[in-house]
Amino acid sequence: AQKVTQAQTEISVVEKEDVTLDCVYETRDTTYYLFWYKQPPSGELVFLIRRNSFDEQNEISGRYSWNFQKSTSSFNFTITASQVVDSAVYFCALSENNQGGKLIFGQGTELSVKP
């Protein structure tokens, strides 16, 4: 069975601090996809990244970076020099190759960045 766990329910940091959001997943598939989405207070889901199971290379996009480690089934997300606009709920999600693209979401981590 597939499962995504985001153990941190809420995180509060002060602006300019670095913050890491944890994501641990479970799957029996060898081919799968991992995602991160941002959900600001307005509610829409903002796509951040998709990573397939064969690509363990870490990725950096501006202040965002992702650390994918198959050995620990983790796909952690780090925001460097956080800003108030980063305040949102962040979801990690898993899609198995044989599931036609439907996503299993983690519980979400609510990040609050204070000025």
Place this chain on the structure above:
Amino acid sequence: GAVVSQHPSRVICKSGTSVKIECRSLDFQATTMFWYRQFPKKSLMLMATSNEGSKATYEQGVEKDKFLINHASLTLSTLTVTSAHPEDSSFYICSARPRLTGELFFGEGSRLTVL
């Protein structure tokens, strides 16, 4: 980039009435669309997978007679909440997948409030 649009973004209705939510892919054809439900401060739960021209596949625990899904064309799927009750109040989000790629695109979400 690909756009998925939901309408209405907000709807308030009386208990016992039915409400229809539309999900449209604006610049691509979507053979598959997914409907999610999100309670306040909670994760997104997949309700059903909508396939163009065939019956939707519902997740366990989702009442198919209460949440009617129709995917009559390659650009439109509708979710009808029948005989709505206050416990149906929620944020409903659709996602769509183009025919030729695995990318998933999410709509802006529809917030339903049943009085």
